[in-house]
Amino acid sequence: MVKRRIISVCMIMTLAASMLAGCGGSKEKDAGNTTTDSTQTKDNGTAANTSDSKDNKPAGIDTSKKVELQFYMLGDAPKDLPVIQEEINKLAMADLNATVKFNFTTWTDWEQKYKLLLSSGQPIDLIFTADWTQYQSYAKKGAFLPLDDLLPKAAPKLNEFVPKDMWEAVKIDKKIYTVPATWKEYVTEGIAYREDLRKKYNLPKPESIATLEQYLDGIRKNEPNMLPLADNQGYHTDAIRQLTTKTVNSSGTVPYGLNIMYDNPRDVTSYWGSPQHLADLKMYKTWADKGYWPKNVLNVKDSGHDVFASGKAAAVLGSENPNRYNDSVIKIKSTHPDWELGYFPYPNAKGFAQPVHPIHNGFAIPRSSKNPERALAFYEKMVTDKKYNWLTQYGIEGKNFEVEDGKYYKMLGDAQSNGFPREGMQSWAWRNPEFMLFDKSFDAVLQMFSDFDKIAKPDIFQGFPEDWSPYQAEKAALLQVEKQYLYPLNVGLVSDVEGGLKLFMEKAKQAGLDKIQEEYKKQWLKYLDDIGQ
Incomplete structure (x- = not known):
């Protein structure tokens, strides 16, 4: 099969450095002053009348016929989605003679639902893509439309906004099939835990298998009504591999039970069935016997992240990258300001960190789309127009959030009462570093990213286009x-x-x-x- 070349090591690192400057330096300062923009939401926070339809109509495509775009997201819909959708549609009607319906899969069996969406032939105009949704494989199988010719015509501003290196990095067989997110981040995972309980009971920081067990044992002894560990479907297994090895995959394990380490990626062996696999399984049996998770853990529907963020568990191992950890900080702070969280990133154990590959978050136009040009023009608005961007990233200013000290995001209400929390639509793919607002607590994550830069190595795994x-x-x-x-x-x-x-x-x-x-x-x-x- 034909393989593509990903961007070179030097390109990746150059891109990484430039993008970090965007989110941690001048770009963040620019975003902090966005409340003075004359196009910002007014009065009740809606953006209905702030769009200049004359200036905003795309010149390269025909918008004479009104259309409804079908937009598909993973995960669960936020409570205030109908309100946000209504405001977005006021803008989109004026600018593009289009409305949009935001559809969500829920997190339950999302992989099967995602596969069905792309194989059923039902009309879909925009769908989320990522390395972990098998973007490379679906692109090779023809699930998405190539965007190379569409971009200059339907979304010239977006075409220029995304760096050329990133367009090259997402190509499959020399064609662009997704629009990558441009905010540089690290999604390497780590252990999130209740620091206030750790201090209260004089427990060690969970930074190794030994100290993790001591921490969890202490929670079990002193907080018998609290789950020591949030989990479902046994996702802790990937996390333990991240903590104890230098696996080439920075956000999970290599599939099919294979063993591939970063320092020697050509040495491919089987972890499944190995002495180490047996030893790990025996350890998990011990953990189960100690009551680290409930006996019905395989039937738990809530993600480990959500269980931890709700305060029902004292630690979470899988899925907790720096961004999601910060989401937990925001949610817990809103309901329990006296609680304190701690975090140990796996790169600190592995000795290196890998910035995300450009395919990590993106949006594609499926082959079944009936409105590809309008869809791409709409997505350009989501990324490059602050009115669209803020509405779908943070909600309505004055209702869902406010800007604090001229640059910080502040949730209004708490995690239960707020109908559209920050990035409540799983809106990772259309983050724009020039518009982004962070909670004050995110300064710690930005510092973490800065520390990761000092031990950064290119991600050589996520660019691999598996053909199954x-x-x-x-x-x-x-x-x-x-x-x-x-x-x-x-x-x-x-x-x-x-x-x-x-x-x-x-x-x-x-x-x-x-x-x-x-x-x-x-x-x-x-x-x-x-x-x-």
Whole structure:
């Protein structure tokens, strides 16, 4: 299969440096003065009458026919979405003769829903993409429209706004299929925990397996009505690999039970079935017996992040990158200002950090779109027009948020009463560094990013465009085997761990594990050849 070259190491690092300057330096200061902009929302916070339809109509496309755009997001919709959608549609009607319907998948079974959306043929005009939604593979399979010719015509401002290096980085087979987010960030994960409880009971900071267990044991002893660890579906397993190894994937493990370390990426082995895998599973059994998570953990629908942010658990391991940790800080501060959170980033254990690859957050136009030009023109507004951007990032000023000290975001009400919290639409993809507002607590995250810059290495994993066509049937079969035999092992529900692992490996091999691992390894090594690794 044809492989693409990703941007060179020097390009990535140059981009990383320039983008950090954008969010941590002058760009942040510029964003802090946005409340003086004459186009900012007025009176009741709506933006209905602030759009100059003459100046804002796109010149390159036909907008004579009114259309409704179908916009698909992952996750759950915020409570005030109808109000925000109404305000956006007032703007979009004046500017583009279009309305938009914001659709959400919920987080329950989102992967299956996402696959169905792209395979059913139903009309969709814009859909979220990311490395973790398999952007590369879907693009190679023709799920999205190429944007190369559309961008200069329908979204010239957006075309110029995104750096050329980033356009190059998201190309699949030399074509652009998604609009990348331009805010540079790190989504390497870490351990978030209740620092106030740690201090209260004189517990160690959870920065290793040993200190994590001591912290969780202390919580179990002193706070018997609180979950020591927030989890569902055994997501702590990926987090432990991040804490204890230098895995090449900075925000999860390598799929199909493979072992690939950053320092030696050509050495591809199997973690599943290894002595280390057995030792880890035995540790999880011990954790389950101690009551670190509930016995029905595999049936918990709320994400570990949400359980932790609601105050029901004392720590969370999986999914807690610096941004999501800050989201927890904001939510907990709004309801329990006397609580204090702590955070240990896995890069501090691994010795290096990887800034996100440009494909990490983006939006694509599916093949099923009936309005690709209008969709791209609308997305340009979301990114480059502050009225659209602030409405969909923060809500209505004066109702959902206010600007504090000229530059800081402040939630109005609390996490329960506020109908549109910061980035309440999972609006990561259309962040604009020139418009971004941060909670005061985010200064700590920006400092963390600055520290990461000192140990930064290029992300060589997320640019890998896996093609699972040769093993699609085996991949589906393996997933079912994982759910039936591995998930219970991950959360300590199998009394005979060694026997359970042996049974899982037998079933996995019957499902085609060897074929999958062999083909994946072949593609991976070819990819490393392409990028000069």
